[in-house]
Amino acid sequence: MVKITYIDNEGTARTVEGEVGATVMETAIKHGVPGIEAECGGACACSTCHVYIEEEWREKVGEPSPMEEDMLDFAFEVKPSSRLSCQIKVRQDLDGLTVRTPERQA
Amino acid sequence: MSEPIKTDVVIIGAGPIGLFAVFELGLLDMKAHLIDILDKIGGQCAELYPEKPIYDIPGVPFTSAQGLVDSLLEQIKPFGAQYHLNEMVESVERIGDPLFRVRTDQGTEFESKIVVIAAGGGSFQPKRPPIPGIEPYEGKSVFYAVRKMESFRGKRVLIVGGGDSALDWTLNLAPLASHLTLLHRRSEFRAAPDSVNKMMALVGDGKIDFVLGQVAALKGNDGQISEAIVKTNDGSTFDIACDVMLPFFGLTMKLGPVAKWGFELKNNELIPVNTENFETSVPGIFAVGDINWYPGKLKLILSGFHEVALMAQKAYRYCYPDKRLVFQYTTSSTSLQKKLGVSPPPPPQPVKV
Numbered sequence: 181m182v183k184i185t186y187i188d189n190e191g192t193a194r195t196v197e198g199e200v201g202a203t204v205m206e207t208a209i210k211h212g213v214p215g216i217e218a219e220c221g222g223a224c225a226c227s228t229c230h231v232y233i234e235e236e237w238r239e240k241v242g243e244p245s246p247m248e249e250d251m252l253d254f255a256f257e258v259k260p261s262s263r264l265s266c267q268i269k270v271r272q273d274l275d276g277l278t279v280r281t282p283e284r285q286a
Numbered sequence: 287m288s289e290p291i292k293t294d295v296v297i298i299g300a301g302p303i304g305l306f307a308v309f310e311l312g313l314l315d316m317k318a319h320l321i322d323i324l325d326k327i328g329g330q331c332a333e334l335y336p337e338k339p340i341y342d343i344p345g346v347p348f349t350s351a352q353g354l355v356d357s358l359l360e361q362i363k364p365f366g367a368q369y370h371l372n373e374m375v376e377s378v379e380r381i382g383d384p385l386f387r388v389r390t391d392q393g394t395e396f397e398s399k400i401v402v403i404a405a406g407g408g409s410f411q412p413k414r415p416p417i418p419g420i421e422p423y424e425g426k427s428v429f430y431a432v433r434k435m436e437s438f439r440g441k442r443v444l445i446v447g448g449g450d451s452a453l454d455w456t457l458n459l460a461p462l463a464s465h466l467t468l469l470h471r472r473s474e475f476r477a478a479p480d481s482v483n484k485m486m487a488l489v490g491d492g493k494i495d496f497v498l499g500q501v502a503a504l505k506g507n508d509g510q511i512s513e514a515i516v517k518t519n520d521g522s523t524f525d526i527a528c529d530v531m532l533p534f535f536g537l538t539m540k541l542g543p544v545a546k547w548g549f550e551l552k553n554n555e556l557i558p559v560n561t562e563n564f565e566t567s568v569p570g571i572f573a574v575g576d577i578n579w580y581p582g583k584l585k586l587i588l589s590g591f592h593e594v595a596l597m598a599q600k601a602y603r604y605c606y607p608d609k610r611l612v613f614q615y616t617t618s619s620t621s622l623q624k625k626l627g628v629s630p631p632p633p634p635q636p637v638k639v
């Protein structure tokens with residue numbers, strides 16, 4: 181199991197256990213973490229699973245693919261640390277990963 | 287006002303389920319008109335994920351969403367359905383027993399014996415960017431679509447986005463606007479490379495500006511925008527003076543007019559139906575696909591396909607009250623094959639030895 185922390189717009193942190201192979205979006209939905217909508221169910225087609233990766237995790241998590249960058253155009257307040265959480269797979273070396281959810285998803 | 291279009295069936299929504307409804311209705315001799323607010327056929331499949339794979343269409347191990355739409359169009363071709371795109375159905379009124387008058391926002395009127403609502407997640411509408419205080423500007427100096435190009439002549443136009451709509455309108459409005467700025471969050475575009483090249487050429491000639499950033503707030507008075515406050519990727523801000531702003535952030539599904547047609551909706555967004563024939567509480571109006579609700583409902587394409595087959599049986603009773611309906615297979619029924627315009631290969635001849 182891998183611990184993932186989601187910090188919402190108001191600063192409330194929620195830490196849940198993610199399964200290796202699931203996505204960071206699925207992990208949030210499964211545990212009822214608010215702030216991620218995931219309208220398209222993880223198909224990289226809606227951009228309502230937008231998160232900001234905490235600075236110290238950015239390198240490990242990696243950069244979005246060109247397709248994900250295209251979808252990020254539809255998100256709001258996109259920052260260099262923006263990712264779509266349905267495109268990040270939970271891996272053992274992401275244990276402790278912290279992401280922030282934006283003020284709103286679309 | 288011109289005469290209403292008279293038809294057996296009006297199908298609201300040209301998504302995959304509306305399309306397959308044409309097939310099942312067609313086999314039973316009912317003619318359909320389809321109406322969709324989108325400029326293309328295929329609903330969510332065509333608008334949201336055309337290139338993505340689908341693996342759970344029975345008998346089709348793999349197809350793309352657009353591939354599925356294309357196959358459906360080929361499959362329903364024999365039935366000559368008519369499409370009315372770029373039109374939103376605004377009202378459905380019961381005028382007979384059953385007979386309906388259906389009206390669109392473009393003024394088209396239909397008179398049909400039955401209505402099939404295949405409206406999916408609702409009508410596609412432009413996404414509104416969450417810029418604080420944008421509402422008073424909407425429709426006055428902030429527009430999500432261009433209806434009349436002339437109204438932008440001589441204006442300072444700010445276009446926001448990096449897709450085809452943003453680029454197309456940049457190219458189209460550049461000659462009309464007194465000054466045009468294209469604002470996008472990065473220097474890569476989703477739009478067709480050809481449009482991007484043309485846009486870049488205009489920038490090179492000094493005809494338009496291309497600026498990197500995202501709109502953070504608006505300034506103006508009484509709905510008239512004067513400046514957009516833009517945030518750059520490094521966090522600094524600056525203003526862009528403009529008379530109109532056109533943000534293009536793609537489309538999202540909103541229930542839209544369906545909410546006003548008098549159904550008691552489940553969770554405020556779904557039309558309850560019975561599972562015998564997918565008829566709504568109004569005799570003669572059916573709801574199929576993602577828009578309907580019944581115990582156990584799954585928003586899957588295959589479920590919608592099943593729903594339209596049963597719907598067509600009941601629809602037949604309204605359209606042909608005096609005729610008896612005989613259950614037939616497309617494999618063996620020559621009358622169905624005639625409707626489909628196919629002739630099966632002759633049975634194999636016995637081989638002489």
Ligand SMILES: Cc1cc2nc3c(=O)[nH]c(=O)nc-3n(C[C@H](O)[C@H](O)[C@H](O)COP(=O)(O)OP(=O)(O)OC[C@H]3O[C@@H](n4cnc5c(N)ncnc54)[C@H](O)[C@@H]3O)c2cc1C
Pocket residue numbers: 219220221223225298299300301302303304321322323324328329330331334335339340341342373374375376404405406407408409410541542543544574575576577585586587588590
């Ligand atoms: C990313 C993604 C992946 C998916 N993957 C799968 C999958 O693998 N398998 C699967 O089975 N399903 C999948 N789905 C779900 C599937 O796409 C839907 O179940 C299907 O599109 C529903 O079809 P529909 O015809 O009912 O509605 P839609 O496809 O939503 O079409 C409805 C149409 O009605 C129009 N409309 C609505 N109101 C009006 C009005 N008032 N006037 C005019 N037009 C109107 C809309 O503009 C729209 O075009 C996926 C969905 C998404 C978003």
Ligand code: FES
Pocket residue numbers: 205217218219220221222223224225226227228229251264265266267
């Ligand atoms: S869930 Fe839709 S893009 Fe991630």
